[in-house]
């Protein structure tokens with residue numbers, strides 16, 4: 461939101477105009493949701509509270525029954541002006557809550573800078589308990605905007621109306637679980653940021669000049685637990701790679717027979733110049749063989765996807781070639797990722813350290829580049845929390861690299877395609893189900 465403020469200043473939109481738009485949008489939403497029944501607004505001391513006073517003013521003008529409880533007197537000029545514009549009485553937060561149709565939480569927004577104390581969280585939860593529906597202005601009070609960390613937020617909103625732009629808390633857990641439905645009012649601002657939600661890049665379909673190598677030859681290096689590499693190879697093939705070689709798998713051939721199986725042959729099998737990307741790590745194991753296979757894959761200089769077991773073997777590696785690393789939270793911690801409640805900065809730090817695109821998986825997947833670009837895919841389909849879905853993701857990422865996408869775009873495509881496959885599958889799916897049919901969007 462600091463960026464929004466800056467953007468607003470640069471665009472010359474006065475902040476009072478923005479607060480007016482925010483308050484008006486809140487009022488329209490609360491009016492519709494209350495449908496003639498009373499609305500109660502909790503107003504904090506800063507500009508989030510200011511939005512609440514503006515909303516109260518507009519709600520009254522629309523003929524709604526509206527009351528306000530304030531926590532402390534407004535401290536910003538804008539909030540003071542807004543309270544004066546409301547002009548009617550403001551109760552204390554201590555007032556016994558009365559049954560309302562809609563509670564509008566305008567206690568704290570982006571300016572929250574410490575945990576809610578017991579008094580505030582108690583008052584907020586009491587008011588919330590006597591409301592049929594809760595609207596959070598910008599973010600539910602008690603969540604850290606930039607990380608989604610829970611600083612004592614006692615409520616689950618039904619609707620969160622974000623102002624200007626989505627912030628990390630709208631996407632990252634645990635914050636994301638408190639939002640209810642997230643709506644965005646851009647307040648008329650055009651905000652550009654190096655942090656975005658993940659998008660599906662354009663993937664051209666094969667044309668007359670296509671052939672299997674042009675569409676991308678993927679080499680999947682297998683290891684100790686061959687099933688994981690099998691899954692990844694299928695995912696690569698199903699997401700549009702022209703050709704997939706599964707190298708060093710101990711399992712007998714099984715469909716799809718289009719996957720070509722080769723022995724490891726001391727690494728000679730991955731030296732084919734036509735290989736567009738190599739995936740190493742799925743079921744690799746951690747023994748000497750595993751080290752040798754990882755080193756051989758790196759030495760080719762080809763674009764790489766490094767997953768699972770191989771992530772634990774990287775040590776001080778900095779990649780020279782395009783590389784995508786795909787740790788889940790446990791692997792991330794073992795790789796030396798910071799254990800801070802800010803998934804975005806921790807992921808950017810690790811991307812920088814390895815000079816690779818990091819895909820930090822979970823219900824909120826954060827994709828980061830060494831130069832600090834970030835794409836967030838959230839919320840993920842929680843049925844993906846089953847063994848082998850990470851192998852599927854890694855296989856798709858390798859296919860995207862092999863077709864020539866830059867690593868950041870390839871990583872986003874992989875997360876989006878894995879997500880779509882999950883959405884298309886029946887609840888209770890397993891990883892094998894995701895790769896039975898085409899993964900193409």
Ligand SMILES: NC(=O)C1=CN([C@@H]2O[C@H](COP(=O)(O)OP(=O)(O)OC[C@H]3O[C@@H](n4cnc5c(N)ncnc54)[C@H](OP(=O)(O)O)[C@@H]3O)[C@@H](O)[C@H]2O)[C@@H](O)CC1
Pocket residue numbers: 461464465468475478479480482504505506507508509510511535536567568569570571572573574575576577580597598599623624
């Ligand atoms: N930027 C824009 O373009 C627009 C922004 N807009 C709106 O402004 C919001 C941001 O406003 P904001 O910066 O005034 O901060 P806000 O969230 O109201 O809180 C700050 C106050 O809370 C206090 N405080 C903090 N933590 C506390 C705690 N745990 N317990 C108790 N007190 C605590 C802190 O006091 P202090 O730290 O000094 O004690 C300070 O007084 C944003 O979310 C959006 O709704 C819209 O109007 C549209 C345009």
Ligand SMILES: Nc1ncnc2c1ncn2[C@@H]1O[C@H](COP(=O)(O)OP(=O)(O)O)[C@@H](O)[C@H]1O
Pocket residue numbers: 768787788821822823824825839840841842843844845846847848849850851852853878
């Ligand atoms: N609760 C969840 N909600 C949404 N997606 C999840 C959840 N848990 C895991 N996932 C996704 O499922 C995949 C699991 O990958 P991973 O943990 O590496 O599993 P495996 O190693 O068994 O393949 C990742 O893409 C991750 O983002």
Ligand SMILES: [K+]
Pocket residue numbers: 508565566567568569596597598599600601
């Ligand atoms: K709020």
